[in-house]
Amino acid sequence: MAKxxxxxxxxxxLDLMINSIYTNKEIFLREIISNASDAIDKLCYISxxxxxxxxxxxxxxIRITVDKDARTITVSDNGIGxxxxxxxxxxGVIAKSGSFKFKNxxxxxxxxxxxxxxxxxxxxxxxxxxxxxxxxxxxxxxxxEEKGVKWExxxxxxxxxxxxxxYKPGTDVIMHIKEDTEEEIYGSFLEIWKLKAxxxxxxxxxxxxxxxxxxxxxxxxxxxEDADGxxxxxxxxxxxxxxxxxxxxxxxxxxxxxxxxxxxxxYKETNRDQTDPAAVLRxxxxxxxxxxxxxxxxxxxxxxxxxGATKKGVKLYCNGVLIMEDCDKLxxxxxxxxxxxxxxxxxxxxISREILQHNRQLKxxxxxxxxxxxxxxxxxxxxxxxxxxxxxxxFGIHIKCGVCDEYGRYTDFLKDLxxxxxxxxxxxxxxxxxxxxxESQKAIYYASAxxxxxxxALPQCEEVRSRGYEILYLDHxxxxxxxxxxxxxxxxxxxxxxxxxxxxxxxxxxxxxxxKVVENKEVLDFIRDSIGDEKLKQVTLSSKLVSSACCLTSTxxxxxxxxxxxxxxxxxxxxxxxxxxxxxxxxxxxACLAIKKAYDDGDKDKAATLSKILYAQSELIAGxxxxxxTAYADLVCSLF
Numbered sequence: 001m002a003k004x005x006x007x008x009x010x011x012x013x014l015d016l017m018i019n020s021i022y023t024n025k026e027i028f029l030r031e032i033i034s035n036a037s038d039a040i041d042k043l044c045y046i047s048x049x050x051x052x053x054x055x056x057x058x059x060x061x062i063r064i065t066v067d068k069d070a071r072t073i074t075v076s077d078n079g080i081g082x083x084x085x086x087x088x089x090x091x092g093v094i095a096k097s098g099s100f101k102f103k104n105x106x107x108x109x110x111x112x113x114x115x116x117x118x119x120x121x122x123x124x125x126x127x128x129x130x131x132x133x134x135x136x137x138x139x140x141x142x143x144x145e146e147k148g149v150k151w152e153x154x155x156x157x158x159x160x161x162x163x164x165x166x167y168k169p170g171t172d173v174i175m176h177i178k179e180d181t182e183e184e185i186y187g188s189f190l191e192i193w194k195l196k197a198x199x200x201x202x203x204x205x206x207x208x209x210x211x212x213x214x215x216x217x218x219x220x221x222x223x224x225e226d227a228d229g230x231x232x233x234x235x236x237x238x239x240x241x242x243x244x245x246x247x248x249x250x251x252x253x254x255x256x257x258x259x260x261x262x263x264x265x266x267y268k269e270t271n272r273d274q275t276d277p278a279a280v281l282r283x284x285x286x287x288x289x290x291x292x293x294x295x296x297x298x299x300x301x302x303x304x305x306x307x308g309a310t311k312k313g314v315k316l317y318c319n320g321v322l323i324m325e326d327c328d329k330l331x332x333x334x335x336x337x338x339x340x341x342x343x344x345x346x347x348x349x350x351i352s353r354e355i356l357q358h359n360r361q362l363k364x365x366x367x368x369x370x371x372x373x374x375x376x377x378x379x380x381x382x383x384x385x386x387x388x389x390x391x392x393x394x395f396g397i398h399i400k401c402g403v404c405d406e407y408g409r410y411t412d413f414l415k416d417l418x419x420x421x422x423x424x425x426x427x428x429x430x431x432x433x434x435x436x437x438x439e440s441q442k443a444i445y446y447a448s449a450x451x452x453x454x455x456x457a458l459p460q461c462e463e464v465r466s467r468g469y470e471i472l473y474l475d476h477x478x479x480x481x482x483x484x485x486x487x488x489x490x491x492x493x494x495x496x497x498x499x500x501x502x503x504x505x506x507x508x509x510x511x512x513x514x515x516k517v518v519e520n521k522e523v524l525d526f527i528r529d530s531i532g533d534e535k536l537k538q539v540t541l542s543s544k545l546v547s548s549a550c551c552l553t554s555t556x557x558x559x560x561x562x563x564x565x566x567x568x569x570x571x572x573x574x575x576x577x578x579x580x581x582x583x584x585x586x587x588x589x590x591a592c593l594a595i596k597k598a599y600d601d602g603d604k605d606k607a608a609t610l611s612k613i614l615y616a617q618s619e620l621i622a623g624x625x626x627x628x629x630t631a632y633a634d635l636v637c638s639l640f
Contacts, residue, residue, distance in 0.1 A: 003158045003160050004088075004158055004160065004161070025184070027202065028128040028175075029075075029189075029195065029199070029203070030202035031125035032128075032129060033075060034125060034203070036075055036076075036077035036171065036173075036208075037207065039077050039079025040060045040062070040079035040080075041079070042079060060078060061209040061211050062077050062211065063075070063076045063077075064076075065212075066190055066192060068190050071190060072175060072177065073174075073175045074175075075172070076170065077171055078168060078169065081169040081171055082149060082171065083145055084161060084163065087140060087149045087151045087161055091138060091151050091153075130155055132189055133176055133177055134155070134176055134178045135152070136173065136175050136176070137151070137173075137176075138150070138174075139151075139174070140166070140170070141170065143169040144169075145169075147165070148165060149164065150163070177189055192212065195212065203245055204249075204320075204322075205246065205248070205317065205321070209247065210243065210245045211244070213239050213241055213242075214240065214241075215237050216240075217236070218237075219235060220233065249341070250262070252320070252343065255282060263294060264276055264277060267280070267339065271298070273300075275298070276299050277296040277297055278298065278299045278380065278387055278391050279296070279297040279380060281293070281297075282294050283295070285368060289364045289365055291344035293314075293343070293369060294340045295338050295340035296338065296340050297338060297376065297391065298339060298395075299394075300394055313328040314340045314341060314342055315327070315341045316341075316343075317342065317344075318343070318344060318345060320343065329362060329366070331366055331370060332366075332370065332402065332405075333402065334402025334403075334414060342369070344361065344365060346361050347362065374413070374414075374417065377391070377417055392419055396418075400482050403415065403485055403486065404478065404481050408485045411485060411486060415486060418482070420433075420474065421473040422471065422472060422473065423456070423473075424453055430444070430486075430490075433470060433472065434489060436470075437469075438468060440467075442492070443493050444472065444492050445464050445469055445502070446496060447460065447472075447474065447496070447497045448473075448474040448475075448496070448498065449561070450623050451475050455471075455473040456471075458497075459547070459548030459551045460542075460544045462545065462546040462547065463504065463546055464502065477562070480496070480562065496559070498553050498554075498560070499553050499554055499555070504543075509543075513541065520587070520596070523607075524539045524540065526607065526608075527607075535615075535627075536581050536582075536583055536615070538555065538580075538582045539583045541586075548586060549586050549589040549614060550584060550617065550618045552582070552583060552619055552621065552622040552624065553581075553584055555580045556579070560622055560624060562579065563577060563624075583614075591610070591614060595611055609638060609639070613636060616635070
């Protein structure tokens with residue numbers, strides 16, 4: 001038969017298929033196996049009402065054969081096959097789907113049966129073979145037909161279709177592998193170990209056996225004996241057919257068939273993690289989109305170079321066929337620590353199994369999964385607080401970043417998962433904090449520092465604690481941003497005890513404090529000038545200090561904790577950012593009284609020295625690096 005030409009649009013699509021849509025050449029085997037699985041599904045379905053098929057369910061299989069000398073890989077199935085007309089329609093017009101038509105022709109009741117599920121489409125996926133092949137031959141015979149069909153093509157230049165003899169129904173796809181180039185070693189696909197690895201990676205859970213001839217070394221007797229009369233053994237290569245896929249994935253089995261312990265072992269094996277997961281979620285959803293999922297919340301952070309588990313996301317399957325190894329579009333980044341699998345028959349795969357970023361079904365599945373994960377975390381927080389706090393230490397940063405992401409879009413969804421330290425040993429959620437607030441407390445108080453211990457030691461916290469109010473101690477640079485994004489919780493605003501008015505003073509007390517500042521303005525200005533106005537924005541008297549002499553705070557929205565954070569970023573411009581510093585003094589403390597006395601006595605050198613020492617001490621208390629430690633030490637020594 002003369003060579004036939006693809007339609008012009010099909011030529012362009014074929015070039016796009018080979019060079020653009022599929023970015024990973026190794027998926028060609030997945031596509032061909034998926035088509036073979038579809039063909040078996042169809043014949044298996046027909047056999048339910050046609051006893052002439054003559055095959056039991058156990059008789060169906062997909063076979064992969066390699067001929068290194070001929071540079072061919074053959075994928076054979078004993079499925080329904082194709083007639084000559086179907087071969088021309090399904091293979092001669094790119095993106096024509098026999099599988100799609102077959103499913104559309106079924107009644108709605110038939111389509112819902114578990115025995116039939118079409119995962120591939122003989123069309124687009126089939127042409128991925130040309131990524132690694134310079135010629136593809138399809139030999140097929142449809143069930144019920146007398147003659148077979150041979151379809152052959154070397155790519156966009158066209159194809160031929162001829163009759164041929166084939167004994168049994170089914171299809172053989174013979175791919176002639178391209179010669180190696182400097183950029184690609186196509187010959188690697190002719191290695192048995194490579195093909196076996198690709199089957200395990202992409203098609204391990206295809207429901208039909210995938211069989212390959214595997215060669216193994218065995219010890220066999222030579223027929224001779226040694227001096228002691230023992231048989232002499234030698235090593236021989238033995239080749240035998242072996243099923244290389246496991247077929248039934250653990251997540252597809254009923255909960256009554258698989259224990260949580262077995263799920264945990266499967267997780268540990270697949271993620272190379274020796275630690276039990278903190279939680280196991282097994283989901284079987286039916287509705288607008290049907291899917292099964294098995295998700296795990298790791299017991300520790302496994303994103304590291306040693307384990308190799310550096311990618312985020314879960315594995316995405318369609319009826320047991322791997323679609324994406326790390327589907328980072330399924331869950332938002334705030335839940336990127338989750339591991340596991342999602343398997344749905346409802347994914348739209350009519351163009352490419354790799355183009356799913358904007359898939360509507362995927363969005364629905366992702367939203368449902370996130371609700372399940374949140375519910376599981378809330379249950380853990382409520383029923384097993386130590387485990388939740390361990391989870392938080394491992395992955396709390398993801399939740400915090402989620403609160404701040406996209407201008408607070410996910411704040412309401414995530415806020416009840418947040419917990420903060422209220423002491424070195426205790427952590428509280430915002431709800432727990434608010435529920436136990438005294439009636440007299442009007443705000444949620446917080447203090448930031450490098451560590452919880454450091455934050456608790458800050459002198460500004462003394463007055464809040466003296467009133468019996470709890471403080472949230474923030475020990476991560478992003479924590480302040482999280483609370484700023486929240487703004488309030490259940491109507492209670494957040495107050496930074498280091499920089500904001502605590503609201504404890506009456507109007508009369510405020511007026512008296514302002515008068516005292518005015519009264520001491522001359523000495524306060526002297527202290528600022530002694531330290532240098534380039535370092536210090538303001539010196540004032542504090543209403544927060546109880547036993548401490550001084551504290552360093554800031555004015556404006558840029559705090560000292562933010563300054564410390566930006567000092568460690570790569571950007572030189574960001575590293576130069578400085579908070580507007582305020583030195584707050586306890587007017588009744590002996591150190592402050594000593595400065596005032598030296599100033600009033602006219603000993604301004606001593607007053608200046610004491611002022612600089614007090615400022616340096618306020619930096620130390622705040623955890624800010626002293627600019628010149630040697631100069632500070634000299635100042636202290638000058639007092640002796």
